[in-house]
Amino acid sequence: MTMSLTAAAVREAGARRTTKRRNLAIRLGSVVALLLVWEICGMLTPRIFLSPFHETVVAFWRLCRDGTLVAPTLSSLSVLFAGLAVSVLLGVPLGLLMGRYVRLNWALSPYVNGLYATPTVALLPLLSLWLGLYIAPKVAIVVLLAIFPIIKNTYAGVATVGHELLEPASSMQASEFQIARYVIAPAIVPFVMAGIRLSVGRGIVGLVVGEFFTAQTGLGGLLIRYASNFRTAEMFVPIFVLVALGYGLTVLVAALQERIAPWKETERDLGQ
């Protein structure tokens, strides 16, 4: 009896492994097929529209080795991280306060919701008039895109902390600070992390737009330079770095979320 059960389990695990392997094979095949199409199209069309895939790979290697890629990547990363740091440092306290004080929420929520739904990239020309062309307007546009998901998620996190958690604490004479530190903070961490994850993608959009339309620095500036010189092989290199950055940071934040706040798997991603 037990023998046959184990046998069945082994067989099932084997079947699952086969499915997994087959799925992976299909995925790989699909990617290889697209790269082949790219390679062939690149050979058939004029160089100024598209270069074959292998030339982009070669260009990537070359740009890495001669250091052309390093400085723009570092510059983009510092703007992005500065923007995200400001968003977290301003957004989390603001969301907390709005969650705790209903009057503050009434006063501020029209602006927060309004700006969240507004395409804030429209403010970039204004920002660059006020703040110049270098780091400041870029960080500002990253913040304008990234801060609202953090505020709203923090607020939503505070809202989930119900009376059943707050009342025992206040009946034991917990101070407002203690309530924030020991009751609210643990409850909102998953929400804040979810907010940050949403902010990463929006922040990168802000970064690229900032680099396009103020002084053309960083990966966005590099992309514009290559595209306007019709260097189609090199053009895809900064795009790939940006994709990797977006994907990598999203995965990193998700992993951090798992580490820091494993006690709550359910989180809500609010809006974009």
Place this chain on the structure above:
Amino acid sequence: MTAPDDAALLAVRARVRRSKIDRFVIVAMTLAGFLSLWEISGHLTNPMFFAPVSEVLIAFWQQIIDPSHTLLSGLVETLAVLVPGFLIASILGLVLGVLMGRSNLALQILDPYVTIFYNTPRVALIPVLLLWLGVGDTLKIVIVVLAAVFPVSVNVTAGIRDISAQFTEPARSMNATEGQLLRKVILPATLPYIMAGLKLGLGRALTTVIVAEFFVSLSGLGGILHAASSTYQMAKMFAPAIILAAMGITIDGLLTYLERRVLERYRA
């Protein structure tokens, strides 16, 4: 029996009404504070960099009654890109999402690309598409589709994968065909996910259309905004920005309302 209940009810109603009045007063006061701050700082700063709210409103009005209708035609141009782009993206996203939600083969084939594009900053593709498609409306529509399609498809796929077994098994056992299953069970159950995806996609579409307008041609609201700011006409610059903000808020509000209606219908 009913009298004390009524009294309690009235007291609660009175409290609700009072808090509503409180809220209204607070919102009105913050708005007044915000506008007066804007007005004062507008008068104090160099007119090249900022304009008081009164001048912004006057410039807005002048642009509306302007016989050449620049603002209006800008709005029409932006909508002419946004509406078809968003419609195509919604339909395509729905089809893609259903395919990937229902068929493992489609999921495995398409998932790498959806993941990559979902994580690509869409605006980074504008220079590439500019090379391939030129500066016309095609480029703008394609970029709007690219911006909005993946949030829709990812949400639909997630929705279908989430609801699947518990809803589909009973229908299956009653010999429902795949078409019936889709129309009568799966799509209604995934509606909340579809709405969430549409909202996300819309936000992305709006941002992308403005960046495309900044980039390729001085048309549409983004073009007007860019032209006004590069000639330091501060008061004029705010009109398209205000319209864009109103557009974002209105459409977002509309979709939120629809979402709530849909959710209510399926709760009941």
